[in-house]
Amino acid sequence: MKTDIIFYELIKELPQIFFELIGKPTTNPNTYEFTAPELKQQAFRLDGLFSPLPGFEEEPLYFVELQTYKDEEFYERLFGEIFLYFRQTRPPQREWYGIVIYDRRTHEVLPHPRYENLIEKHIHRFYLNELEINHQESPWLGIAKLLVETPSKTTPLAQKLISEVKQLPDEILRQKVIEFIQAIVVYKFPNLSLEEIQTMLDVSEFKNTRFYQSILKQTKLELVPTLLARGLSIQEVAETLEIQVEDVRQAAK
Structure with a gap:
């Protein structure tokens, strides 16, 4: 399982984490929709986009x-x-921001001076491993930092977060957040x-939770091109990964 798969699923299902991360904790996440739109003709797909729902056009695009990882052409690709x-799409919003989230500062590539004006006005950068966690406020930033925490600190942080999350009054939200924490720990170990x-975190069995199954399926789909390149047929790949033939065909496109 890769960090980016979990991260985008995380902010899609729990957008509170994203808005707290960018310093906008009072934003109502229900006014936004998170998508990964595919751009026509160029084979581009935006990694993630928070776009305001109809009726909230005054809110910015994110x-x-x-x-x-280091990408020397990152800003050229991003702005493109x-x-x-x-x-x-010609969206109606006047305001827009590029939110660049690095797992750590060492993966940042300094932009060319030609982009200074754009970056000053429209780009905000954050570093997950440098997040300051205040356990007295909310668990959201702690969950984001858990993705990049060192193995020795992962277990105590996960245990602390689960303890905090168990105090949330909304049972559905509580269960969803605990599933994410569990899935991150599975990924880290x-x-x-x-x-x-389960014993480490003192939680019940979660192999059949919706989130775990979603991440597992996405991880399998990433293996499709590799297996096809090795000469396996679409049917053989589907049987090997225990997924539907149609899913293999879609992943092979």
Whole structure:
């Protein structure tokens, strides 16, 4: 399972985390929709976009990019995708921001001076491993930081977060957040069995939760091109990964 898969699923299902991360904790997440729109003709897909729902056009657009490696052409790609999106969709919003989230500062590539004005007005950068966590306020930033926490600190932080989340009054939200924390720990400790992780976190069995199954399926789909390149047929790939043939066909496109 990759960090970016979990991160985008995380902010899609729990947008409170995103808005607290960017310093807008009072934003009503129900006024936004999170998508990953595909741009026509260029084979581009935006990693993540928070776009205001109809009736909230005065709210800004947020283009979300998680960067976990150095990319010398990052800003060329980012601005190219954003302006192509504007050209193709012509959204009504006046305000827009590119939210660049690095797992750590060492993966940041300094932009060329030609982009200074754009970056000053429209780009905000954040570093997950440098997030300041205030356990007295909310667990949202702690969950984001858990993604990049060192193995030695992952378990105590996850235990602390689960303890905090259990105090949330909304039972559905509480269960959803705990599922995310569990899935992140599974990702961070791939050599541990689910039973060992359940014991570590003192939680009930979660292998059949919707989120775990969603991440598992996405992870399998990422293996499709590799298996096809090795000469397996679409049917053989589907049987090997235990997924539908149609899912394999879609992933192979």
